[in-house]
Amino acid sequence: MTTFLIAHIVIGLIGVMASYAVLMGLLKKRLSLAFLKTAGFAAFLAYITSWVTGGYYYVLRYGPVVKPIIKDGGSPWAHAFFMEAKEHIFLFMPVLAFVLWVLFVAAGARIEKDARFKSAIIALASLVTALGIYVALSGVVISGAH
Amino acid sequence: MDWHTILIISHIVGTVLGVGGATFAEIFYLKAIKDGEIDPTEGSFLKTTYFILRTGLVLLVLSGFSMLALKVSQGASGYLYNPILWAKLTITIIIATNALLLQAHAIPSWLGFSLSLTSWYAAMILGLWRSLDASYVAIMLFYIVWVLAVGFILERIRVWYIGNSRHTRV
Amino acid sequence: MTRRFLNQAMVLWGAIIAVLWISLSTIFGELLQPFKDFLAVTFTHHWIGKSIITVAIVFLFFCAAWMFRRTDMQTIPRGLVWLLFWVSLCGVIAIIIFFALHAF
Numbered sequence: 289m290t291t292f293l294i295a296h297i298v299i300g301l302i303g304v305m306a307s308y309a310v311l312m313g314l315l316k317k318r319l320s321l322a323f324l325k326t327a328g329f330a331a332f333l334a335y336i337t338s339w340v341t342g343g344y345y346y347v348l349r350y351g352p353v354v355k356p357i358i359k360d361g362g363s364p365w366a367h368a369f370f371m372e373a374k375e376h377i378f379l380f381m382p383v384l385a386f387v388l389w390v391l392f393v394a395a396g397a398r399i400e401k402d403a404r405f406k407s408a409i410i411a412l413a414s415l416v417t418a419l420g421i422y423v424a425l426s427g428v429v430i431s432g433a434h
Numbered sequence: 435m436d437w438h439t440i441l442i443i444s445h446i447v448g449t450v451l452g453v454g455g456a457t458f459a460e461i462f463y464l465k466a467i468k469d470g471e472i473d474p475t476e477g478s479f480l481k482t483t484y485f486i487l488r489t490g491l492v493l494l495v496l497s498g499f500s501m502l503a504l505k506v507s508q509g510a511s512g513y514l515y516n517p518i519l520w521a522k523l524t525i526t527i528i529i530a531t532n533a534l535l536l537q538a539h540a541i542p543s544w545l546g547f548s549l550s551l552t553s554w555y556a557a558m559i560l561g562l563w564r565s566l567d568a569s570y571v572a573i574m575l576f577y578i579v580w581v582l583a584v585g586f587i588l589e590r591i592r593v594w595y596i597g598n599s600r601h602t603r604v
Numbered sequence: 605m606t607r608r609f610l611n612q613a614m615v616l617w618g619a620i621i622a623v624l625w626i627s628l629s630t631i632f633g634e635l636l637q638p639f640k641d642f643l644a645v646t647f648t649h650h651w652i653g654k655s656i657i658t659v660a661i662v663f664l665f666f667c668a669a670w671m672f673r674r675t676d677m678q679t680i681p682r683g684l685v686w687l688l689f690w691v692s693l694c695g696v697i698a699i700i701i702f703f704a705l706h707a708f
Contacts (some may be wrong), residue, residue: 368707432514
């Protein structure tokens, strides 16, 4: 079961770093579409894997064993706020990462030429990265309460 | 070699690359703008240095979080509420955000370079200073003061170095 | 054979609806116990239910985007990307505020 937790953490983090790389790639003067497509797909794939491994751990271990310990411990808010928010906010990430990847593949040429369209894509990429950082830090808070 | 040792080594290598990269990024940038422009060779050196810096950051973050995951799996999760750990996490996020802002030219260069250099050294010192007993707020306040101080010092060095070289050329 | 391009607008609408589903099901799942129970009974766990329905929405719209491919290169309104951004951001903020009020 610990394997699933570690896989969820490490692969999720790889996803966040891939999202960060997408954002950094979008901010360059000259875009590398090949890089954006690769990093975008890596982020999406990592989030899907983290979703499955995290979900497995959440349902079979966290729910029945860890949650009662946290709720009865000194930091019940670690579950009531951080975990409850995290488990739902995480769901946004694979969806947004998927959209970004599809847009890089289908509308890459437009992102290069249309500065205002590029700004919208940058906003979306920033949101995914920010959510990833928030979710990762929430995970640290929750794990610390156990 | 156990996982803990492998992760410690990776974490140290990441720190070395990051601190060294940030230091030489500043030195190479200063040398490059001495004549008022960055030529292709100078640009190439800077690009390589930034690549090393980013590699260091990736290694640092991956190994750092892996070590936290290892601690949780071994039942030592109390460390995750350590104020020094949270100061390091905050500073790591500042390093990453600062890199984005510098790339987007959305931050004054004196502040961006100061943040980069101070943050890397701060993260290294916090990691090495085992006996430090300070609150998160105290550490961050000290850090902010140092960012401003380093910004001022770097700016004075730049003015002296560039002014000195122009004076010498004349 | 004329080249056909993925219907990008369909993909974006699928994402917007998925994100709305996540936000609303999260909040109403906590406010309406029968809804949460329905998800738990149907999918063995309410969170699994929300996840599966999210995937289903995105997948269905992607299939529609493939079936209704366009023959032109398309210029989807950038407003649609911004709509996805704002719906997502508002959804995240709503979830954070909701659980903050719930927990503290």
